[in-house]
Amino acid sequence: MKFPRVGVVGAGGLSSRQIYPNLAAAGLKLSAVCDLDRAKAQAKVDQYGGEVFDDFDTMLASGKIDGVILCVGPEFHSTGSLKALQAGLPVYTEKPPAVCAADLKPVVALAREKNLIAMTAMKKRYADVYRRAKAFIGSPEFGSPQHLQMFRVSPFLWTNESPRTDHLLDYGVHNIDLVVWLFGPVKTVEARTIEKKVYDITLAFESGAIGSLSFVIRPGVTAVEDLEITGSSGWMSIRDQSQFRIGSPGKVTEIRDPNFSTAGGDGGAVTGHRTELEAFAAALRDGTRPASHIEESYRTMCVYDAIVRAVASGKTETVQS
Amino acid sequence: MSDPIRLCVIGAGRHSTNNIYPSLFRLNGVRVVGNCDLDLARAKTVAQRHAIEQSYSDHRAMLEALKPDGAIICVGHDGHARLGAELLECGLHVYTEKPNATSLDQSLMVLKAQQQSGRICMVAYKKRFAPAYKKARAIIDSPEFGRALGMDVVRSCGQASVPAAALRTHLLDWTCHTLDLSTYLLGPVDRVYAKMCAGEQYAISVVLLHRSGALGHQLFTNGPAAPEERVYVTGSQRITVRVDNSIDMLAQRGDQPFAAHKPSFTTGSAFGDIEQGFAGELQEFASAIRESRPAESNISQATHTMAVFEAMWESAHGGGEVAVRYQP
Numbered sequence: 001m002k003f004p005r006v007g008v009v010g011a012g013g014l015s016s017r018q019i020y021p022n023l024a025a026a027g028l029k030l031s032a033v034c035d036l037d038r039a040k041a042q043a044k045v046d047q048y049g050g051e052v053f054d055d056f057d058t059m060l061a062s063g064k065i066d067g068v069i070l071c072v073g074p075e076f077h078s079t080g081s082l083k084a085l086q087a088g089l090p091v092y093t094e095k096p097p098a099v100c101a102a103d104l105k106p107v108v109a110l111a112r113e114k115n116l117i118a119m120t121a122m123k124k125r126y127a128d129v130y131r132r133a134k135a136f137i138g139s140p141e142f143g144s145p146q147h148l149q150m151f152r153v154s155p156f157l158w159t160n161e162s163p164r165t166d167h168l169l170d171y172g173v174h175n176i177d178l179v180v181w182l183f184g185p186v187k188t189v190e191a192r193t194i195e196k197k198v199y200d201i202t203l204a205f206e207s208g209a210i211g212s213l214s215f216v217i218r219p220g221v222t223a224v225e226d227l228e229i230t231g232s233s234g235w236m237s238i239r240d241q242s243q244f245r246i247g248s249p250g251k252v253t254e255i256r257d258p259n260f261s262t263a264g265g266d267g268g269a270v271t272g273h274r275t276e277l278e279a280f281a282a283a284l285r286d287g288t289r290p291a292s293h294i295e296e297s298y299r300t301m302c303v304y305d306a307i308v309r310a311v312a313s314g315k316t317e318t319v320q321s
Numbered sequence: 322m323s324d325p326i327r328l329c330v331i332g333a334g335r336h337s338t339n340n341i342y343p344s345l346f347r348l349n350g351v352r353v354v355g356n357c358d359l360d361l362a363r364a365k366t367v368a369q370r371h372a373i374e375q376s377y378s379d380h381r382a383m384l385e386a387l388k389p390d391g392a393i394i395c396v397g398h399d400g401h402a403r404l405g406a407e408l409l410e411c412g413l414h415v416y417t418e419k420p421n422a423t424s425l426d427q428s429l430m431v432l433k434a435q436q437q438s439g440r441i442c443m444v445a446y447k448k449r450f451a452p453a454y455k456k457a458r459a460i461i462d463s464p465e466f467g468r469a470l471g472m473d474v475v476r477s478c479g480q481a482s483v484p485a486a487a488l489r490t491h492l493l494d495w496t497c498h499t500l501d502l503s504t505y506l507l508g509p510v511d512r513v514y515a516k517m518c519a520g521e522q523y524a525i526s527v528v529l530l531h532r533s534g535a536l537g538h539q540l541f542t543n544g545p546a547a548p549e550e551r552v553y554v555t556g557s558q559r560i561t562v563r564v565d566n567s568i569d570m571l572a573q574r575g576d577q578p579f580a581a582h583k584p585s586f587t588t589g590s591a592f593g594d595i596e597q598g599f600a601g602e603l604q605e606f607a608s609a610i611r612e613s614r615p616a617e618s619n620i621s622q623a624t625h626t627m628a629v630f631e632a633m634w635e636s637a638h639g640g641g642e643v644a645v646r647y648q649p
Contacts, residue, residue, distance in 0.1 A: 049372030
């Protein structure tokens with residue numbers, strides 16, 4: 001299986017920008033497109049190849065695909081994943097993988113039972129800068145994790161009227177997933193919000209480290225994502241998911257500012273959009289376990305659930321997983 | 322909706338695989354019907370990944386069989402001119418990678434072929450299509466900017482050493498983008514003066530005398546540093562425009578900013594191939610074919626850039642101030 005064949009469900013704005021254009025470069029062959037709006041699906045087939053399907057079940061039974069990509073909304077990501085896995089097909093969903101951890105649990109169980117890969121597009125795990133952060137955190141130069149602080153500004157106006165427009169679920173989940181990936185399991189959570197537009201979250205990690213996340217909406221301005229991580233021996237400052245400084249007490253030891261002035265440019269590894277699809281291609285080709293395996297996403301959703309509970313209760317909540 | 326523009330790609334090497342083929346699939350109204358490489362296996366590998374149905378090792382066989390509207394040529398400097406002229410003479414629209422030739426004479430030969438054929442011939446000077454530089458150009462062209470006074474460019478390539486025998490080829494490949502950018506932002510160049518510290522570690526300082534009266538300065542070096550590109554343009558109305566790293570633009574009136582372009586990589590809103598201009602230049606080729614109009618970054622503009630390079634090369638080798646031999 002040199003170039004695994006995939007069927008994509010969804011032909012809307014997000015998939016048009018981030019999935020279809022990156023499939024071929026990631027080593028995947030588009031063989032099927034399924035959307036309730038047939039004209040939208042046909043437009044994708046005209047541009048990228050493959051075959052149009054009106055019906056998800058028909059696509060799953062067609063024998064023309066080796067894996068499924070779901071990009072339709074969190075409610076369907078979990079139920080669609082169950083259908084794909086039942087049909088014996090590995091599945092990749094956009095984030096969030098479900099509306100809550102409870103909805104995702106059957107997917108985790110079925111993927112295990114069927115011994116099939118299921119993964120979530122938690123792109124930050126595949127972004128160059130955060131991969132470097134993960135490696136640094138695991139090195140003696142960093143020491144033991146002590147503190148993490150993330151400040152994130154969204155330029156989008158989240159209305160919080162549905163799972164798809166929910167600031168914390170649809171946007172904050174990326175950052176929640178990132179910090180769980182970087183610093184490990186979270187024990188307890190405290191959280192406050194102002195009308196779901198501003199969140200202030202405190203995390204206590206099982207390792208003993210502590211962390212804080214601040215999510216803010218500033219409509220129409222450039223997004224901000226600043227992450228500071230501190231270990232017993234070293235530190236790292238990350239800006240805009242692309243630039244970083246690494247240091248130890250008293251000195252800076254490594255700087256990165258990716259170059260866009262030559263053909264070396266992004267290529268999908270700065271944002272993680274191509275590299276996360278490459279991870280799915282590797283999973284289909286040779287069974288490689290992706291960094292955002294569904295079991296990892298489940299842990300993230302458990303932390304998300306705890307944050308939601310902490311906001312409601314005003315108390316410290318334990319992460320249940 | 323009208324039929325898609327049918328394109329073929331000649332070349333399946335590193336640059337086209339990394340930057341051209343993936344960007345083609347961001348375009349509207351385009352269908353890539355075939356590709357070609359002397360190494361057929363390489364062509365097929367790229368084709369498989371991009372849903373291109375036909376691959377060839379011989380470009381003439383491909384063009385005869387598929388009869389495309391146009392071709393994208395990405396094979397190496399000498400091949401760009403040779404194949405470009407050949408395809409224009411066959412009546413095809415042509416897009417070549419930069420530089421489009423190895424010399425001014427070669428570029429003039431392609432220009433002549435384009436003029437005789439009446440087809441579109443475009444060169445991939447991507448910076449003309451990078452959003453940061455397009456916004457810079459709009460500000461420079463606005464009445465508020467006044468008269469452009471000068472432009473300063475620093476460009477280092479991060480290549481540890483350049484053998485003397487390869488210096489001209491290296492400089493042509495490396496300097497042509499920002500030499501072209503100067504003509505895009507400030508207009509044609511009449512005369513050039515250059516000094517060079519030659520060697521495996523080189524620096525070349527170039528003064529461009531624009532027809533408008535503006536002065537340009539560009540410093541090229543390989544140096545030990547990573548690739549870097551900084552551009553600074555100043556106008557007569559206290560406005561300055563800076564572009565860093567090809568993607569960040571900041572315009573200031575006095576000491577206060579009034580316009581900016583800064584892509585964010587934290588959300589799904591910015592993509593490297595768009596920010597660097599790859600997708601934009603390919604879309605321009607397809608749109609120019611569809612609309613039967615000359616393309617931005619056309620062969621006449623590219624030949625002027627080649628003439629600026631030749632003047633720089635001659636001046637850097639002791640020629641004093643050198644006139645640019647082709648004007649668009």
